[in-house]
Amino acid sequence: MASIGLIGIRRRMKSVTNTQKITKAMGIVATSKLKKSRERLDGNINYYNYVKEIKNYILKAIEGKNIYIDGNKNGKKLYICITSNLGLCGGYNVNAVNETINKLIKDKKNSILMVVGKKGKNYFNKFKINVEREFLDLGEEPDLEDMNSISNLILNMYTNKDVSSVYVIYTKFLSSVKQVAETKKILPLEVNENNDLDHNFEFEIDPQDMLENIIETYLDEELLNLLLNSKSSEHAARMTAMDAATKNAKDILDKLNTEYNRIRQSAITEEISEIIGGAEAQK
Structure with a gap:
């Protein structure tokens, strides 16, 4: 016996x-990917801050009504939830999905959902929550070109008055041991009255036209920053798990x-x- x-x-x-x-092998791979992802996140932050600074300067200079600032009075909200394509990363995906669901249940009739990542798609299908659009092939190292397809869609929906506001649910990377699922509003744009500009900009064209010229670039960079935060958080969560x-x-x-x-x-x-x-x- x-x-x-x-x-x-x-x-x-x-x-x-x-x-x-x-x-153990997966942990080593996740550690390596986290290092690369953090380098991309840190390397992008200066350009992101510069684009944001230009945006804030233009917003302060604008006089009169502007759809990107004042909204379009539609009433519908667009939520974009960023998740991963792979699992085994602790509560990373669950936290982002729960954050999204908490937003959706407040006003189901006036909420539209889009998802980045296969895991988010699977979760929302499981809960029988309708997903308007899916972005499943952004890859391990997304760039501005990848973001442009999303920002174009967002801008078209916003300017056509299909939605009145756009929110991104992402996971903010704070450290290798702490990541937090957050919701960030990206449209309409908000004027930061307390922002102290480091540069003095002079434009030869009207601020309204200038905003029209840079809005797509700004959204590309905003989305990339949020996605890079989420990617770093994903690898950190997988490393920990x-x-x-x-x-x-x-x-x-x-x-x-x-x-x-x-x-x-x-x-x-x-x-x-x-x-x-x-x-x-x-x-």
Whole structure:
């Protein structure tokens, strides 16, 4: 009977060891991807801040009504939820989806949903929530060209008065151990009255026309910044999840090894007792 128990434990130990090798490898890959993603995020921030600064300057210079500032009075809201194509990243996708659902349930009739990432699509399909548009092929290293297809769609819907406001649900990267799902409004634009500009800009054309010229570029950069935050958060969450799984596998192996040794020792003791008992019987 002891041999049967030992065989079962050995099989389980082999299975856990194989799983541990996989989670450790995935953790190493996630760490490498996080490093690259953070470099892209950090490298993009200066340009993002500069574009945002120009946008703020133009908004302050505009006089009179402007659709990008005042809205179009439609009433419908567009939500864009950023998730991943791959799983095994802890609560990363669940947190973004829950943040989105909390927004949608407040006004279902006037809410339109778009999703970035296959995992978000799967979650919303599971909850039977209608997804107007999906973006599933942005790749590991999205760029401004990828964002342009989304920003064009957003601008067309906004200027055609199909929606009155646009929100992006993304995961803000704070550190390798902390990421937070947030909602950011990207249309209509908001004037930051407290913003102190680092540069003095002079434009030869009307600020209204200037805003029309840069709005698409600004949205491209805004979306890219949000997506880069989400990508870094995804890799950080996966790294943490795989590290935890690897440590958990080690704990299980330690317990199985202890149990294996206990059963084996018990079997050896039993065999010795039987040998001694047999020897005594021969006397």
